Amino acid sequence: MVKPVVRVLDTTLRDGEQMPGLAFNSEQKLEIAMALDDLGVDIIEAGSAIISEGERDALKKLSRARLDAEICSFARGVKADIDAALECGVDSVHLVLPTSDLHLRYKLRKSRSQLKETAAEMARYALDHGLKVELSAEDGTRTAPSFLKEFFSVGVEEGVHRLCVCDTVGVMTPERMQELFLDLTRTFKLPIAVHCHNDFGLATANTLAAVRGGAQEVHVTVNGLGERAGNASLEEVVLSLHHFYKVGTNVDLKKLYRVSRLVERLAGLPIPPNKAVVGENAFSHESGIHTHGVLKHPLTYEPISPEVVGQRRKFVFGKHVGTSAIRNELRQMGLKPSEEQVKEIFNQVKRLGDRGKLVTDAEWRAIVDSVMGRSFEEILKLKELTVVSGNKITPTASVRLLVHEKEFTDSGVGVGPVDATINAIRKIVEGMSNIRLQEYHVDAISGGTDAMVNVVVKLTDGKRIITARGASGDIIMASVQAMLNGVNRLLWDKRLKGNAKRKI
Ligand code: KIV
Ligand code: ZN
Numbered sequence: 001m002v003k004p005v006v007r008v009l010d011t012t013l014r015d016g017e018q019m020p021g022l023a024f025n026s027e028q029k030l031e032i033a034m035a036l037d038d039l040g041v042d043i044i045e046a047g048s049a050i051i052s053e054g055e056r057d058a059l060k061k062l063s064r065a066r067l068d069a070e071i072c073s074f075a076r077g078v079k080a081d082i083d084a085a086l087e088c089g090v091d092s093v094h095l096v097l098p099t100s101d102l103h104l105r106y107k108l109r110k111s112r113s114q115l116k117e118t119a120a121e122m123a124r125y126a127l128d129h130g131l132k133v134e135l136s137a138e139d140g141t142r143t144a145p146s147f148l149k150e151f152f153s154v155g156v157e158e159g160v161h162r163l164c165v166c167d168t169v170g171v172m173t174p175e176r177m178q179e180l181f182l183d184l185t186r187t188f189k190l191p192i193a194v195h196c197h198n199d200f201g202l203a204t205a206n207t208l209a210a211v212r213g214g215a216q217e218v219h220v221t222v223n224g225l226g227e228r229a230g231n232a233s234l235e236e237v238v239l240s241l242h243h244f245y246k247v248g249t250n251v252d253l254k255k256l257y258r259v260s261r262l263v264e265r266l267a268g269l270p271i272p273p274n275k276a277v278v279g280e281n282a283f284s285h286e287s288g289i290h291t292h293g294v295l296k297h298p299l300t301y302e303p304i305s306p307e308v309v310g311q312r313r314k315f316v317f318g319k320h321v322g323t324s325a326i327r328n329e330l331r332q333m334g335l336k337p338s339e340e341q342v343k344e345i346f347n348q349v350k351r352l353g354d355r356g357k358l359v360t361d362a363e364w365r366a367i368v369d370s371v372m373g374r375s376f377e378e379i380l381k382l383k384e385l386t387v388v389s390g391n392k393i394t395p396t397a398s399v400r401l402l403v404h405e406k407e408f409t410d411s412g413v414g415v416g417p418v419d420a421t422i423n424a425i426r427k428i429v430e431g432m433s434n435i436r437l438q439e440y441h442v443d444a445i446s447g448g449t450d451a452m453v454n455v456v457v458k459l460t461d462g463k464r465i466i467t468a469r470g471a472s473g474d475i476i477m478a479s480v481q482a483m484l485n486g487v488n489r490l491l492w493d494k495r496l497k498g499n500a501k502r503k504i
Helices: 026-039 053-064 079-087 101-108 112-128 145-158 174-187 203-212 234-245 253-267 288-296 323-332 339-354 361-372 417-432 475-496
Strands: 007-010 043-047 070-076 092-098 132-138 162-167 192-196 217-220 380-388 396-403 406-413 436-444 453-460 465-472
Touching: 007 234, 026 043, 026 053, 026 253, 043 053, 053 070, 053 079, 070 079, 070 132, 079 092, 079 112, 092 101, 092 112, 101 112, 112 132, 112 145, 132 145, 132 192, 145 162, 145 174, 162 174, 162 203, 162 217, 174 192, 174 203, 192 203, 203 217, 203 234, 217 234, 234 253, 288 323, 323 339, 339 361, 361 465, 361 475, 380 417, 380 475, 396 417, 406 417, 417 436, 417 475, 436 475, 453 475, 465 475
Parallel strands: 007 043, 007 217, 043 070, 070 092, 092 132, 132 162, 162 192, 192 217
Antiparallel strands: 380 396, 396 406, 436 453, 453 465
16 A cells, blocks of 8 residues: 655646647636546646736636645746736645746846845745745756755745745756755755656656655646646656655546546647557557567566556557467457468458558458458448638538438538548538547658558547548548548447447
């Protein structure tokens, strides 16, 4: 049993949102905050109240939402920032002042003693108005340690609740971080937080090192979102604390994947497949050697069970596939193939894989059906597609689909012709089933304007997820093919199970 000892401040909605091009609206912030609260995060830094009307609206919504987590606003050492936070009814402020000589000289144009005066005055002001205060040293890791202590002492004298050291440009190493925290935690009785950036890819390691040195709070963001290379990632930090150091947090590890996907969707920033813990490939296996090992004993090629973080194990088929994975998958599908059939499926998967492709679910099923002599019927067929686009009109698509000789027509608009076409198809499909498009990827197989385009979609009917491909010299047709291939597969599976919707 791992005891919760380290508190988690999640700053996805403040520092994470500072990622170029990212902005959550207040509904999205509320949805993410509720998920973070349910996950067990202790403090949510939800924004900076001074920023805008929308930001204040979000902070007000979160403050009224009666979450268990403390709702915190970022504030510079400026009265107006604290007043704005007060107006929003937050529980606390993350009061941030830069402490390095570099920042003092070039950004703030203040002396060290002026900075200490400001820190004291602002901390007092916030405390007098009933706010909890976490006093942060921005660029703290490039600040002379003696001055860092002087700065923190000012806060301690005023009665702030917590201190925080920021590795603002991610220049620490784990050894130096641990030493710094050992020194600071020997000097101060208050909880000290660590706030790391990932410029050298060391944000998680440095955060863990700070905890080894006595840090009692970690600042993190979901999926490591944040400026430049991002912040320490929530999922990596809490899992590592738990797994390697037996240091607990209040975070429910099983919910990590779900929250990560929610933030991915609302941020519109796809998680790289190889992202630790929450990436699509974190528990996927393709190579024959690995799948064989995992099937015999999962720990051979997995450090932890995927279920620990709410993920699931996936076997992906491509050119490295082995026969054990194929046999296993066929068994899962309730099939009893002969050895020749396994061999033939294996050869076909290899051939597709050799062309540099991962085999999508729909392609896998088509191979299995043809080798095993199983039937498959395309339920949805494209009858007609018209797309209009140009510099003066909204891209619009009109689609006519045949479903068992019955025609369904709809139209869609979008940011471009592909989007409009997908939207039109979506309308028809969503009108007759609960299939939803989850992901859409496109890449060109060759260079040039006549390139072969490869579109892969991920669709779900709520119970199953299926990937499907379309390939064509025309990106619109490739997209249509991918959508129809995936939808047809899902519908056919449902039909086989005998619970297809009547309309279909
Ligand atoms: O990285 C940093 O220094 C920060 C502070 C402004 C808190 O995000
Ligand atoms: Zn930061």
